[in-house]
Amino acid sequence: MQRGEIKMNAGTQPSHSYSHNHMLMERLLISLVKRWAAGSTVEDAIVAAKNCNLRGQRAILNRLGEEYIEEGKINQAMKEYSKLLERLCLDNIDGSISVKLSQLGLSISYEQCLGNLKYIVMRAKEFDRFVWIDMESSKYTDDTLKIYLEILGDHKKTGVVLQSALKRSASDLLHLIEVGGIVRIVKGAYHESEQVAFESHSEINTNYRKLLDILFNSSYIHPNNSIKFAVATHDSYLVKYAIKLSRILDFPEKNFEFEFLKGIRDDLKSELVRQGFEVAEYVPYGDEWLSYSIRRLRERKRNLFLLARSLVQS
Secondary structure: OOOOOOOOOOOOOOOHHHHHHHHHHHHHHHHHHHHHOOOOOHHHHHHHHHHHHHOOOEEEEEEOOOOOOOHHHHHHHHHHHHHHHHHHHHOOOOEEEEEOHHHOOOOOOHHHHHHHHHHHHHHHHHOOOOEEEOOOOHHHHHHHHHHHHHHHOOOOOEEEEEEOOEOOHHHHHHHHHHOOOEEEEEOOOOOOOOOOEOOOHHHHHHHHHHHHHHHHOHHHOOOOOOOOEEEEOOOHHHHHHHHHHHHHOOOOHHHEEEEEEOOOOHHHHHHHHHOOOEEEEEEEEOOOHHHHHHHHHHHOOHHHHHHHHHHHHO
């Protein structure tokens, strides 16, 4: 029997207490999700983005979902991202979108995904908006980076995510800096094998600091300080480390930003804005919130504590 599995005899029904507890957990999870997801519609996402701007923060809008193999889902994702870009422009919102390539057909074929992303990037260029490409599980890493490098030539206002959990990320980062790419550094929220990923939190944090060292020292590669990047973490120590590097190396504060998930570390977001740093909030929306929520909690149990603290503070 797997850990956490409830053993029942054939033909029996779950006890009333189990059903009641299950309902309570579901309600709790839904209440938490309301803190870190904007809602289910494009309009919900736009309202959340406007609220970000009122707090002095940029908004990064993401439609929840991944691993699409149905054409209907893929087309709907493209339609919504196109609409988000239009609304960001028309409503004069300081914000961008962040897409997962498996939403755009990468689970089906490389070429289909590339064509779909090119359409979204064309729309982003039309509205002068930035497009982030989220990094998914390691099986997509090669294709994601290859597609990003193709897209970068079409629209410079595009960026890609690297995960400090992956052992290859330092090498990938050096190449992206060399070609003028824009990078967001995260820890990583996917369960990976020990062959490709670090397993302990200390190793992941150490690699995160290594990636920050590379980025903040990138002025030696780009003497005009043209490199831009995002530090995406809720870890106070890593945020302080990034601030320390920026000051020691006199790195322009406008060339990097701190990024946080919606509903987590609101106190720290406000403090960084007060100090004059660029801050953005990652705002997911949509109906496919369950797998996203589970991954956020599995990524780091402390996320649950941080979210609960944000609820109390609000």
